[in-house]
Amino acid sequence: MKKGGQIVGGGLKDIYIREKSDSQMELGDLLVADGDNNDYTIIQVKDIEYRSQVPQLNLDLSAGMKLEGYGDNLEFVQPELRNYMVARAKSLLYVQKNDKSQYLIKSPKRPPSFFNSIRSINDDDLGFLKPEKAENSIYLGDIRSGSTVKKDVKVHIDLIKSLTHHIFIPATTGRGKSNLVRVMLWSILDSEGAGILVLDPHNEYYGDNVRKGLRDHPKMTEKLEYYSPDSENQDALTLSVNVKKIRPNHFSGIGGFSSAQSEAMRMFYNKYKENWISEIAKEKDNKTLKAMGIDEKTAKVLKRKIETKLGVSAIDDQSSPDDKKCVFKSNLFTGGDAGLSTINDIVESLEEGKIVIIDSSKLSDFEELFVGSIISSNIFFKYKNYNSDVLKNRPVISIVIEEAPRVLGREALESGMGNNIYGTIAREGRKFKLGLIAITQLASVIPRAILANMNTKIILGNEMSMERSAIIDSASQDLSDDNRIIASLDKGEAIVSSVFTRFAIPIYTPEFEKFVNEYLSKQGEKMEIEGETELIG
Ligand SMILES: Nc1ncnc2c1ncn2[C@@H]1O[C@H](COP(=O)(O)OP(=O)(O)OP(=O)(O)O)[C@@H](O)[C@H]1O
Ligand SMILES: [Mg+2]
Incomplete structure (x- = not known):
């Protein structure tokens, strides 16, 4: 629908536009005020309100008469002249077009001329939005x-x-x-x-x-x-990630580890390198922990967290009684040779x-x-x-x-x-x-x-x-x-x-869904045309 109006007041901050009676302006509408030199200002509707030339008391009275049945056929003379909408709008952009149809864009530093007429925006007004390279x-x-x-x-x-x-x-x-x-x-x-x-x-x-x-x-x-x-x-x-690929810093700010636990993780990593998580799960005796400077309780909590968060725990190894082996309960974190290259x-x-x-x-x-x-x-x-x-x-x-x-x-x-x-x-x-x-x-x-x-x-x-x-x-x-x-x-x-x-x-x-269907059907057409050209050529 064509929208139109005329600037009746305001300034650089707010522009007031009287709306043409059949315009149906909406919040957020983009409109254009043309200048004299191939230039124009794009403005946007921010608010719309009623105005009337009839004094408020008279409006109230005529509404009352109509509502209470005193004047069923009470009408305004030339209603579209007397009652109308005024839109409050803001200038968004000042655009100049040169002879080569290039767009020069500036922030608006002046309101469009007073009493200037306003029109709907068209595609050409927005030509500057075209990307140089899509x-x-x-x-x-x-x-x-x-x-x-x-x-x-x-x-x-x-x-x-x-x-x-x-x-x-x-x-x-x-x-x-x-x-x-x-x-x-x-x-x-x-x-x-x-x-x-x-x-x-x-x-x-x-x-x-x-x-x-x-x-x-x-x-x-x-x-x-x-x-x-x-x-x-x-x-x-x-998606499976071998725990050997995990480093202590990957837990930074994730998983709710305390600073003592984070420090302990670093100690484990320093000592056991890529096997550090398995070694936490297998538990260390106090002597080993002490040598690493890790508190026994911290190590216990860490072991529990590794178990609940990563699903890594250790059980006795039947084949070598002094040792333990790790089991991996999650689908995501694995041991052995699995998931070594995923990341x-x-x-x-x-x-x-x-x-x-x-x-x-x-x-x-x-x-x-x-x-x-x-x-x-x-x-x-x-x-x-x-x-x-x-x-x-x-x-x-x-x-x-x-x-x-x-x-x-x-x-x-x-x-x-x-x-x-x-x-x-x-x-x-x-x-x-x-x-x-x-x-x-x-x-x-x-x-x-x-x-x-x-x-x-x-x-x-x-x-x-x-x-x-x-x-x-x-x-x-x-x-x-x-x-x-x-x-x-x-x-x-x-x-x-x-x-x-x-x-x-x-x-x-x-x-x-619609976008893809359209994209694919356009692509289909393009291929058909290319195919035809090939045949002819
Ligand atoms: N542009 C659109 N036009 C029509 N329907 C839409 C559009 N965008 C989303 N919908 C529909 O609205 C519903 C919710 O969309 P979407 O899942 O993108 O919302 P969301 O903001 O990501 O929600 P959530 O916060 O729950 O993740 C979907 O059913 C989708 O089809
Ligand atoms: Mg969503």
């Missing part, structure tokens, strides 16, 4: 004006920049966070230069015979890997720019975060040790983590002994081409310093005012007027606020 970018969705989706204006963000500076996705449950990430990952499979580790606690990214997933992508064989601890899962590689394989795949999905739906919270910690720590120290020339040619690596406060929340960061690796990546990953895609329902429990480091926020609907405040306070653009807009976002509707975008862009992310 293959180096992530597709987030289509631009949205209020609730009208402009399917022809795709919104992309730069792949490398946005991933190294972290992406934060906050929303109330069910608003489409996972759907958005699925769409993003699909477009990353089409691009080059990024490896993504997905910790997937709901097993909702890979897909199966019923639901579409990343496995339906044409490049899945070259670029997608899927691990599951469930050995029955035919589609997945088996290396995953790290290598990430370094080759693949997406690696870990189905953690059958793992405990601890197991999921711990496996993530082992992989992330390996990548972190590897990338940290590369010199800048080597690092330049490595892909950026990002880690998708659901329910991010588990590792980035105030409590997790303050109570853990030492920083957990996710917090370390949030703070300093950027220097080493590492980033996070952090998903959460609760932004308010994440410290401001971390939120401020998340330089791209994709904000979906949120009913909780405390959450909205935390998000708005840490956004890259001034979203102080968007509180109500964020509260009213429907499924799939979002606002992208990033240091890499010129304004907070309203988008709609298509439903993954």
Whole structure:
């Protein structure tokens, strides 16, 4: 629908627009005020209110007469002139187009001319959003004006920049966070230069015979890997990690180990190297513990924790009575020769720019975060040790983590002994081409310093005012007027606020299933045409 109006007041801060009677303006609508020199200002509706030329007392009286049956056919003369809507809007962007149809974009420093008419935004007005190279970018969705989706204006963000500076996705449950990430990952499979580790606690990214997933992508064989601890899962590689590959620092800030226990772990590692976990399980006599400087009680607690958390315990060894042997109860952590290469394989795949999905739906919270910690720590120290020339040619690596406060929340960061690796990546990953895609329902429990480091926020609907405040306070653009807009976002509707975008862009992310069907049918058409050309040529 064509929307129109005229500027009747306000200024740079707020612009007041009288709405044309049939316009049906909506909260969040994008509108345009044209200038005289091939320039225009994009403005956005932040509020809408009634106005009337009829004094309030008269309005009250006529309403009363109508309600009480005194004047059934009481009507206003020229009602569309006397009663109308006024929208309060904000200037988002000032755009100039030169002779070569290039766009010059600036922050608005002047309001559009007074009494200027206002029109709906069209695709051409948003031409500057087109990425220079779609293959180096992530597709987030289509631009949205209020609730009208402009399917022809795709919104992309730069792949490398946005991933190294972290992406934060906050929303109330069910608003489409996972759907958005699925769409993003699909477009990353089409691009080059990024490896993504997905910790997937709901097993909702890979897909199966019923639901579409990343496995339906044409490049899945070259670029997608899927691990599951469930050995029955035919589609997945088996996720098993040999305890010899675990290091004491992998427990940093994860698993609730005290500083004495962490110290004891380091002592065990120093003495027994890669066998340190088995040696903790086998128990040491007091003399050995004393020589290592470990308290007997600490060793006992440690042994118990290793048993409950990793499923590693020791039993008497029948073949050599003085010795014990380890048993491994979990599906995930193994001994002997099993699972020795898993972590290396995953790290290598990430370094080759693949997406690696870990189905953690059958793992405990601890197991999921711990496996993530082992992989992330390996990548972190590897990338940290590369010199800048080597690092330049490595892909950026990002880690998708659901329910991010588990590792980035105030409590997790303050109570853990030492920083957990996710917090370390949030703070300093950027220097080493590492980033996070952090998903959460609760932004308010994440410290401001971390939120401020998340330089791209994709904000979906949120009913909780405390959450909205935390998000708005840490956004890259001034979203102080968007509180109500964020509260009213429907499924799939979002606002992208990033240091890499010129304004907070309203988008709609298509439903993954539909998006994939469309993508695949387009690809089918393309192949058909190419096939035909070949025949003719
Ligand atoms: N863009 C969209 N258009 C239409 N339906 C959508 C869209 N995005 C998500 N949905 C639907 O909404 C439901 C919830 O979506 P999704 O699982 O992505 O939400 P979520 O924010 O990840 O929720 P949770 O916090 O529970 O993980 C799904 O059934 C999905 O199909
Ligand atoms: Mg989800």
